[in-house]
Amino acid sequence: MTMKYYPVNLDINDRDCLVVGGGKVGVRKAKSLARCGARVTVVSQAFDPALRESCPGAITLKRKAYQSKDLDGMFLVIGATDSRELNRAIAVDAREQGVLFNGADLPELSNFIVPAVVNRGDLTVAVSTSGNSPAFARKIKQDLEQQFGPEYQAFLSLMGRIRTRLLARGHAPDEHRRIFRKLINGELFDLVKGNDHEQIDHLLVDLLGKEYRNFFQKGDL
Numbered sequence: 001m002t003m004k005y006y007p008v009n010l011d012i013n014d015r016d017c018l019v020v021g022g023g024k025v026g027v028r029k030a031k032s033l034a035r036c037g038a039r040v041t042v043v044s045q046a047f048d049p050a051l052r053e054s055c056p057g058a059i060t061l062k063r064k065a066y067q068s069k070d071l072d073g074m075f076l077v078i079g080a081t082d083s084r085e086l087n088r089a090i091a092v093d094a095r096e097q098g099v100l101f102n103g104a105d106l107p108e109l110s111n112f113i114v115p116a117v118v119n120r121g122d123l124t125v126a127v128s129t130s131g132n133s134p135a136f137a138r139k140i141k142q143d144l145e146q147q148f149g150p151e152y153q154a155f156l157s158l159m160g161r162i163r164t165r166l167l168a169r170g171h172a173p174d175e176h177r178r179i180f181r182k183l184i185n186g187e188l189f190d191l192v193k194g195n196d197h198e199q200i201d202h203l204l205v206d207l208l209g210k211e212y213r214n215f216f217q218k219g220d221l
Helices: 026-033 051-055 084-098 134-147 151-167 175-185 188-193 197-208
Strands: 017-020 040-042 060-064 078-080 100-103 116-120 124-127
Touching: 017 084, 026 040, 026 051, 026 060, 026 078, 051 060, 060 084, 078 084, 084 100, 084 116, 084 134, 116 134, 116 151, 151 175, 151 188, 151 197, 175 188, 175 197, 188 197
Parallel strands: 017 040, 017 078, 040 060, 078 100
Antiparallel strands: 116 124
């Protein structure tokens, strides 16, 4: 069975991104881009007050009408105006200039769609209905938020530090895979969820050695 979209996570850190439209949708899109490290410019003839109050320094506001030259140097653009005609014009300009375009009301002209996202630190769970029902995607997101709690962030933080230390000692793929399987399939996650520092210590020391004593930090969870 074919998929309508190719799932991918974009690295937009230090990338120039444009949002056209300063209303509530534009606020949401601009804040989301800024949280991912993008240099965000918002072009609009009016701005929602919430946009001025969020992410100072990370978002540049330009009070003006949109022009095709606003796309110069941009990595991606989001058409977030209340005018379907204007959003369509932005899509055409973006296609001509090779800039990625997203318009919530123009999925047929968009290069990508933005999924509903559950974020727990380094864990990102994205839900997409391929544009068929954003409301249902939000419902699934709410269900997943109940399933994936802060313990997932803590567990991944711990696993990341373990992986970094193991790799620093030399790359031994087979041995590392064995260790990671034991950590993931064993009781470590449940111990992290229970914030059981003592038992986590015992498990890590038994499996990895004394240097991993107190490796689970008190601020992890």
